[in-house]
Amino acid sequence: MKNTKPKHGVFSNIIFTFKNVYRINKILLVAMAEMVFVMVAQPMITILMPKFIVQFFEESRALSDFIILIVVFGVVSLILGQIRSFADGYFPIMKSMYRSMKLGSEMCLATMHVHYKYLSSELGQLECGKAQHAMSRPATGVEDTVLRIVECGANLIGAVVYIIILSSLSPFIILGLIACGILSFLAGNVVNRYRLKHKDTINKIRKKGHYVKNATRDSKYAKDIRMYGMFDWLVSLGQKFVDEENEWESKITLREFLSAAADGLVAFLRDGIAYGYLVILVLNNEIPVSEFILYISLIAGFSMWVSNLAKNAIILAADSLELSDFRVFMDKAEENLNSRLPAMSFNSPVSIEFRNVCFSYGEKEIFKNFDLKIQKGKKIALVGVNGAGKSTLVKLMLNLVEPSEGQILINDINSKEIDIRDYFDLFSVAFQDALVLAYGIDSNISMKSSEETDQERVDDVIKLAGLEEKINSLENGKYTSAERYLDDQGTELSGGERQKLILARALYKDAPFLILDEPSSALDPIAEAQLYEKYNEMTKGKTSIYISHRLSSTKFCDEVLLLDGGCITERGTHDELMKLNGKYAHMYMVQSHYYNDRKEEASA
Ligand SMILES: Nc1ncnc2c1ncn2[C@@H]1O[C@H](COP(=O)(O)OP(=O)(O)OP(=O)(O)O)[C@@H](O)[C@H]1O
Ligand SMILES: [Mg+2]
Structure with a gap:
């Protein structure tokens, strides 16, 4: 069976929480100490007061002593009450700020810095989801640990203080009380172990459930859901995961109930025996009534401390599992951020070489012992059938995924020796599946805020990408939101306009490799012809790769590469490959056949 032991244990997580509370908000640390103090002190006062009152009667003390006693207790209670209500007010607010404002934004940053190959893998998605769950609410791992540390701290100190006061009683009673406490704790721990064992299974079900729920409200799927009548299918899928999650919750709840019942039985026996013992002591005149009252309250109080300690320690252990998930994910980003290599700058343009590269998606092998060299400043057209691996080759070039064997070299330097941030700076990419954000078109081009954007450059690339006419037609021009999601005044770009925007984005970055x-693929013939015409201008002083199924595009490139079966099977200019009369020539003929037929029809 898979090892389910969390990477970070409870004590390590407690230290982690203290360190972070200290780093983020020292006042929260003071609030935590204050909470612990009042939680212990308040019940102590309540217990001591009746004992002293009875004792004063037993000792027939003067009325003035009695009044002083009442006043002292009254003032102390008042002060403690004030501290408590003050702490009750600001402790939850600070605790929540600690999670949602500080650690929340740190996690957002971490998610954007973690390696792409990790984040896009199944493991990365699962770990990121678990970390997000730990951070999502006040009652989950990250924030709740703060509360449980306070609760456990107060209950532990309370129990120790009460035991010290009770220590004048028989050691058997003390040992019995401690043994009962351990039993209560063990009963609760059974539930915790069960939860730990099945945590990953429950998380997987939860993830599947969220996926279905999100799909039903994501506007990207809304058209298909309606057109294809996907209602029953999605509802039954969602219900299935809800049922599975509920089934697990019921199993856990049953164990919690049994554990609570065992705890109740232990408490009943413990209190019964202890009270019986005290009654015998009073009847034998071994202790006065005032001490009887004190001990009875202490034993009841001790039981309360122990059972609360057990309850909170179990929740702390459950929180700790979630906090461990959070830390595992944050460690991944930390590793990435700390592995900064010396800065390296490159003279534009750059060369790229694949040497003996192997790459697979799981079992599916895409490249085996793949070799390719693209010289500086070359304009390359990369062609191949659907699924040939063209986009995967791009991901390998960009270091978004890593080869299992072999090397990728930039200007003869192994890509692994180049810091990933310098490496990303080398490439301007228009991804096949790029998205636009619900912010201004200018920001969608620069990928920065409007204020940080070089607006002149935006205007230039808008012209170069053929998006000028569209921008001019908008009331707010390039400042119009590229989606209507956050702004009713926003626009909805057509497929071709979106593609031009993504091209403008790549041109704005102006990196050595395009x-x-x-x-x-979505451009009309006129827009496509304009793109071809401007391609020389776009690629001036750069190395470039143009991937397209429209083979006419290969004519303005220096070289055409045909990717087939994980290898470059044909390489040369368009004319050379046509002469070769291989697969490229065949593909070209098939595509041009229809147009030629139409031309012949027209001239007939
Ligand atoms: N993340 C992934 N996990 C598993 N398989 C993948 C993944 N991405 C791509 N593939 C598979 O790898 C193969 C190559 O995909 P790739 O996207 O590189 O093809 P392509 O040549 O760009 O195709 P197209 O012309 O359709 O864009 C395909 O069979 C695809 O199913
Ligand atoms: Mg592709």
Whole structure:
């Protein structure tokens, strides 16, 4: 069976929480100490007061002593009450700020810095989801640990203080009380172990459930859901995961109930025996009534401390599992951020070489012993059938995924020796599946806020990408939101307009290596012809790769590469490959056949 032991244990997580509370908000640390103090002190006062009152009667003390006693207790209670209500007010607010404002934004940053290959893997998605769950609410791992540390701290100190006061009683009673406490704790721990054992299974079910729920409200799927009548299918899928999650919750709840019942039985026996013992002591005149009252309250109070300690320690252990998930994910980002290599700058343009590269998606092998060299400043057209691996080759070039064997070299330097941030700076890419954000078109091009954007450059690339006419038609021009999701005044870009925007984004970045993955699939013939015409201008002083199924695009490139079966099977200019009369020539003929037929029809 898979090892389910969490990476970070409870004590390590407690230390982690203290360190972070200290780093983020020292006042929260003071609030925690204050909470512990009042939680212990308040019940102590309540217990001591009746004991002293009875004792004063037993000792027939003067009325003035009695009044002083009442006043002292009254003032102390009042002060403690004030401290408590003050702490009750600001402790939850600070605790929540600690999670949602500080650690929340740190996690957002971490999610954007963690390796792409990790984040896009199944493991990365699962771990990121678990970390997000730990951070999502006040009652989950990250924030709740703060509360449980306070609760456990107060209950532990309370129990120790009460035991010290009770220590004048028989050691058997003390040992019995401690043994009962341990039993209560063990009963609760059974539930915790069960929860730990099945945590990953429950998380997987939860993830599947969220996926279905999100799909039903995501506007990207809304058209298909309606057109294909996917209602019953999605509802039954969602219900299935809800049922599975409920089934697990019921199993856990049953164990919690049994554990609570065992705890109740232990408490009943413990209190019964202890009270019986005290009654015998009073009847034998071994202790006065005032001490009897004190001990009875202490034993009841001790039981309360122990049972609360057990309850909170179990919740702390459950929180700790979630906090461990959070830390595992944050450690991944930390590793990435700390592995900064010396800064390296490159003279534009750059060369790239694949040497003996192997890469698979799980079992599916895409490249085996793949070799390719692209010289500086070359304009390459990369063609191949659907699924040939063109976009995967781009991901390998960009270091978004890693080869299992072999090397990728930039200007003869192994890509692994180049810091990932410097490496990303080398490439401008128009991804085949790029998205636009619900912010201004200018920001969608620069990928920065409007204020930080070089607006002149935005205007230039808008012209170069053929988006000028569209921008001019908008009331707010390039400042119009590229989606209506957050702004009613926003626009809804057509498929081709979106593609032009993504091209403009790649041009704005102006990196030494330009990669366009299917930049013209949605363009009308005139826009496509304009793109071809401007391609020389776009790629001036750069190395470039143009991926397209429209083979006419290969004519303005220096070289055409045909990717087939994980290898470059044909390489040369368009004319050379046509002469070769291989697969490229065949594909070209098939595509041009229809147009030629139409031309012949027209001239007939
Ligand atoms: N993340 C992934 N996990 C598993 N398989 C993948 C993944 N991405 C791509 N593949 C598979 O790898 C193969 C190559 O995909 P790739 O996207 O590189 O093809 P392509 O040549 O760009 O195709 P197209 O012309 O359709 O864009 C395909 O069979 C695809 O199913
Ligand atoms: Mg592709």
